[in-house]
Amino acid sequence: MKRKAFMGVLLLMLIPGFALGGTKPFEKVGTFAAQFLKIGVSARAAGMGNAYTAVANDATSIYWNPAGMVELTRTQVTLNTVVWPADIDIYFVGAVFTTPYLPGTFGISARALAMDPQEERTIYMPEGTDRFFDAGDMSFSLSYAMYFTDRFSAGFTGHFIHMGLADRSEETLAFDFGLVYRIGIQGMKLGMMIQSLGGEVDFDDRASKLPTLFKVGLSVDAFRRGAHALLAAGEFSHPADNKERMNVGMEYAFNQFFYMRGGYNINYDTEGLAWGLGFRIDTSQTSDIGLDYAWEDLGFLGSTHRITVNFSY
Numbered sequence: 001m002k003r004k005a006f007m008g009v010l011l012l013m014l015i016p017g018f019a020l021g022g023t024k025p026f027e028k029v030g031t032f033a034a035q036f037l038k039i040g041v042s043a044r045a046a047g048m049g050n051a052y053t054a055v056a057n058d059a060t061s062i063y064w065n066p067a068g069m070v071e072l073t074r075t076q077v078t079l080n081t082v083v084w085p086a087d088i089d090i091y092f093v094g095a096v097f098t099t100p101y102l103p104g105t106f107g108i109s110a111r112a113l114a115m116d117p118q119e120e121r122t123i124y125m126p127e128g129t130d131r132f133f134d135a136g137d138m139s140f141s142l143s144y145a146m147y148f149t150d151r152f153s154a155g156f157t158g159h160f161i162h163m164g165l166a167d168r169s170e171e172t173l174a175f176d177f178g179l180v181y182r183i184g185i186q187g188m189k190l191g192m193m194i195q196s197l198g199g200e201v202d203f204d205d206r207a208s209k210l211p212t213l214f215k216v217g218l219s220v221d222a223f224r225r226g227a228h229a230l231l232a233a234g235e236f237s238h239p240a241d242n243k244e245r246m247n248v249g250m251e252y253a254f255n256q257f258f259y260m261r262g263g264y265n266i267n268y269d270t271e272g273l274a275w276g277l278g279f280r281i282d283t284s285q286t287s288d289i290g291l292d293y294a295w296e297d298l299g300f301l302g303s304t305h306r307i308t309v310n311f312s313y
Helices: 002-020 044-045 066-071
Strands: 076-082 088-099 102-115 137-145 154-164 168-182 189-198 214-223 229-239 245-254 258-267 273-282 286-297 303-312
Touching: 044 245, 044 258, 044 273, 044 286, 044 303, 066 102, 066 137, 066 154, 066 168, 066 286
Parallel strands: none
Antiparallel strands: 076 088, 076 303, 088 102, 102 137, 137 154, 154 168, 168 189, 189 214, 214 229, 229 245, 245 258, 258 273, 273 286, 286 303
């Protein structure tokens, strides 16, 4: 019965991927809204080349794959900042916790894209009008995940999205669905994710869809001996507005204290090489703090930096 339930959920997860994978006459670049939803928020994930769908096992699972939240046995709070090109900053804060009154694992989060005020420019005044306007996006999310068997977990996240541009604003809803299957061989895990499935936004009487993304990934404990461990991961993704992509990455851990990461984003317009470092320090017998940093090459756009701080207790 459990096997049938797993196969049923697996097929439901794959159907949108097949639908999105149909032949297109061209990639629909620049035709979908809310692109900030595609910018990853975890320094650990970015350092591994964003190959994180099957790895996700911390509070940033809210973004990467909510099915991974079940692997957290303690409450964890995560604070993330992304320094993006063109003086754009992305902030993400989230918390994952359990409650004795309800089964499963819960998550709450907030995300924001912020930039400095922009000067208004017109055809007749291309140098500026001395009037300024604001632009930015934000989302608030609620996540839930649970084990269906000792190896299979599933989760979802619901987002309320607000987008503002000058005196115009739009709101919509989006949903993420994810699953993780623990194969049981060499720590191998299979992860699947449908991200940003939902409504539309309309700033200029032309509705634009959200950038729905389908991902499937695999992770494995490539090496583990004494204080040394090596985690390898890879994944395939199909965005609704671009060509198929791949991500590969690795993480070396020494004594669960010091971490080195490296990865590559394959077939992306700008993203390429990535690397990162991390530390985890026990602050008591039941709590710890983690600090992660990642650098990512964005080609002609320059580079981006991510910093993540996790508190577990």
